[in-house]
Structures are given as structure tokens and as C-alpha cells.
Amino acid sequence: MEIAPSILTADFTRLGEVMEESTAAGISWIHLDIMDGNWVINKTITFGPAVIRSIRNRVGKDVFLDCHLMITNAEQTWQQYADAGVDLVIAHIEAVDDFAALANAMHEYGIQAGMVFNPATPVEEVIPHLSYLDLVLVMSVVPGKGGQSFMPEVESKIRALRAAIDEQKSTGGRATKIMIDGGIKAHNIAMVKEWGVEVAVVGSGLINDKASIVENLTEIHAALG
Numbered sequence: 768m769e770i771a772p773s774i775l776t777a778d779f780t781r782l783g784e785v786m787e788e789s790t791a792a793g794i795s796w797i798h799l800d801i802m803d804g805n806w807v808i809n810k811t812i813t814f815g816p817a818v819i820r821s822i823r824n825r826v827g828k829d830v831f832l833d834c835h836l837m838i839t840n841a842e843q844t845w846q847q848y849a850d851a852g853v854d855l856v857i858a859h860i861e862a863v864d865d866f867a868a869l870a871n872a873m874h875e876y877g878i879q880a881g882m883v884f885n886p887a888t889p890v891e892e893v894i895p896h897l898s899y900l901d902l903v904l905v906m907s908v909v910p911g912k913g914g915q916s917f918m919p920e921v922e923s924k925i926r927a928l929r930a931a932i933d934e935q936k937s938t939g940g941r942a943t944k945i946m947i948d949g950g951i952k953a954h955n956i957a958m959v960k961e962w963g964v965e966v967a968v969v970g971s972g973l974i975n976d977k978a979s980i981v982e983n984l985t986e987i988h989a990a991l992g
């Protein structure tokens with residue numbers, strides 16, 4: 768199971784040190800949450816491509832960076848994130864008109880393409896797109912902020928995606944990865960792994976005032992067995 772820290776609960780004046788603590792603890796994937804003050808219900812703004820460029824420069828080329836675009840105009844602006852150094856752009860199905868065209872453009876540009884869907888969106892809307900997606904991200908909270916409670920009702924969506932992707936792989940298709948985002952902690956990470964999740968975003972469970980990143984990660988790895 769890959770653990771991808773979300774940095775929303777970090778002290779943004781210490782981002783470089785947070786990156787170094789994470790990679791020293793063995794992290795090799797960072798999840799970057801982009802909110803534009805419009806798309807999420809609480810109208811939050813987080814950060815943009817300039818901060819991503821600084822993070823890429825700080826971590827070097829071997830750390831995998833994804834950006835989770837919670838913005839109104841992903842189809843017009845995704846290239847800025849690719850140019851800032853991300854390996855994978857994840858856009859919301861609810862915010863994009865022509866997802867196949869978007870993913871195709873990302874692939875031609877040399878980056879990976881991911882789709883994310885909200886708790887209110889049925890998995891049946893996502894499954895027809897799997898053949899061209901490198902990753903599918905299941906939201907287990909309503910996007911907008913870190914530190915919210917996990918929604919266990921996503922189990923059936925994850926099991927449906929796991930079955931559809933296993934079927935796709937068995938017929939020579941793409942090994943689309945399943946990622947989960949929202950409320951993942953040491954107490955529920957083994958459960959979502961058993962459902963079929965391969966990459967877990969962990970924000971407040973990893974970057975908090977209670978313990979260091981390495982201590983929190985040790986607890987998570989212990990829970991995974």
C-alpha cells in the first residue's frame with residue numbers, strides 16, 4: 768500500500784522541511800490538493816503551480832507528485848500543473864465536460880491522467896472511463912478541507928472498481944490504480960486495503976500536532992501489518 772501525504776494540515780512556512788521529513792521516512796508519493804476558491808463548497812483556496820514547482824525542486828525527480836484539482840477550469844489550466852512538475856493530474860468527473868479528450872491530451876503531453884469522484888457521484892458514472900485512466904480516486908469525504916470523518920459507505924464503490932479493474936487487467940487492459948482520499952488513519956487503512964485500494968492519501972493522520980511524520984507513519988505501517 769502506497770501512502771501519499773496531503774500537505775493541507777502542514778505549516779506552509781515549513782513545507783521544505785515537511786517534504787524532507789516525509790521522504791526521509793520513506794514516502795515516495797505526495798498528493799497536492801488544489802482548490803481555487805470556487806469549486807469546493809466551502810470556497811477554500813489552497814495553493815497553485817508556483818508552490819508545486821518549489822516542491823518539485825525540493826524533492827528532486829524521484830518522488831511521484833500528483834495534483835488533485837478541485838477547480839472549475841481543469842480543462843483549461845491542467846497544463847500549468849504539468850509544467851510545474853507533477854507526474855499525474857487528477858480531475859473531478861463533476862467538473863469536466865469531455866474527460867476522454869482531457870486524458871488523451873494529458874497522455875500526449877507526457878503525464879498520467881486520473882479521475883476523481885465525489886461521495887454523491889455514483890460509481891457507475893466512472894466505470895465506463897477506466898480503460899484510459901491511470902488512476903481513479905474515490906473521495907471518502909466531501910472535498911474542501913483536511914481532518915474530516917471517513918465515509919464508510921464508499922466500500923461498495925471501491926469493491927465495484929476493484930472488480931472492474933481486475934477484469935480489465937485480465938483481458939490485457941490498463942492496470943488503473945485505485946486511490947482513496949479523506950479521513951484515512953491508522954485505524955481504517957487496513958480495511959480499505961482489503962477492499963482493494965492501492966494508494967491512500969493521508970493528511971491529518973500524518974501531519975498533525977500529536978506526533979512527528981515518522982511516528983505517525985510507523986503507526987500506519989504497524990496497522991497494515
Ligand code: DX5
Pocket residue numbers: 773775798800835908909910911912913914915948949950951968969970971972
Ligand atoms: C480534501 C482533500 C484531501 C484531504 C485529506 O478536500 O482532497 O486530500 O486534505 O486530508 P485528511 O486525511 O485529513 O482527510
Ligand code: ZN
Pocket residue numbers: 773798799800835948968
Ligand atoms: Zn485530495
